[in-house]
Amino acid sequence: MSNRTGRGQGFGIALSAFVAFAVGAVTALSLLLGDNPALFGDQPGSAQLAGLLALPADVLLRLVTIVVALSIVIGIANLLTTHVGRLSRGKFYSAVLLASFGFTVYWYVTRRGDTSLLEAVQVPIESALAALLCLSLLHGGSRVLGKRADIWGLLFVAVAVIVLLASTPIAELAPVQAWRDWLMRVPVGAGARAMLIGIALGTVVTGVRALLGQDRSVRG
């Protein structure tokens, strides 16, 4: 019995890996080679062939968009399930959340799409949090040297001080603004690009892993 279960599981893994590989390969080839008639020379019908090659990626990506749009329902279901579970353990805040959810839906439906409740509650609370975020950032910035007592921590603080000073409207600090502009243009620009290139390389390697059916989500 367990042998049969193991074989069934193995078949399921192989099937999911094959489907992942097939869909991934078709989409990648369709994206890489499609929609460019010049790739097939000046042959008659090359535009049609290029369009045909681009079709699978177009269809699959549209499908993904629909699935992602529907996933908000999963999110709401997850939130409600979690808080119903917590409510059974006597958590008061979960009751507040569930009541707020029900009341907001009732308000939206009975007032024909009126979002004033959201604007009256959500926006001020988020604004207050944004103000709190400013304090948290300052607090965190003040402790950088405590956490990273090295040359890089010192550099981090020095740059933060220059950028802060340059943001003040004091005429005597005009040269600092030039430093700030240079910092933002050269080192920050270079660092941001390096980070993005690194992430792009990582994306390609992970994408290839998924394309080959080697990712854990399909490997089992």
Added chain:
Amino acid sequence: MDQTTLQVYAVLFVLATVLLVYTARYFQRRGKRRPQRRMLSGERVSEWTSGAIEANRPLHLALGGTAVGEDKTAIALAEAEFFYHIIQRSSASDIPPILSTSAPSSIPLAQDTVRRAWSGGDTLSRARWYPGDLAYAAAVTGMMEAEEPAAHILAGSFGPELALMIDSADRRGQGSLAVSDRLEGQAVAYAMADECLIGEELFAAAGAVTDDGRAQADAIVLDVWRALLIMGVTVVLLLEVAKRMPWLNWALVLSVSAILIVFGLLIYRRR
């Protein structure tokens, strides 16, 4: 560069990556293992994991706004792999870790990751969705109070709201590791978290917390591409500089290179 050339280069790049992934995995499997570049304090993660087990408290693993089905799908998959190994390490605990995300499409991935790595049951309720940005930070800080996680591993797409979460964790004496694919979040992670990874290290982090050869092989491929990229950029830069120096010629460049190689070999042999 016209579109056709670009497409050909893209296909070649993907094929070269496939070849590199298979080669690296082959060597790792054959036992010719190359140690991974040190990037993350594996001891720190072990410390948090064993601390969570001893204190009977969960770990909190956050995906942030990384969504499956968008341009950050690969980041979500890399994080899931990283989290899988961390959850496996803490599987001796009675309380499963909590995975939070602000992208609804990542919930199935989070649930699947906990289910695969955790054998103790009660896994579906451990993947939680909270609305994004500041609301996410507020919900996570609330969860910190209610569930008292031992540590937070925040790896994903975060903005400045990361500061609220790390600050709150710090005040409660809970450890934090953070990395973000967004520049603002990365700056906050560097300044405030106990441990931080930078940029593409997110993709190699799984290899740092496990002995699994496949994860380490992927990290090596990443290192190879990075080294090739650095060499390419350096060569282009040198060629550009050389154009502005009329006294520079190939004989001089070759002579200096030969001297540097000899010096390098001498130093290498002495070490």
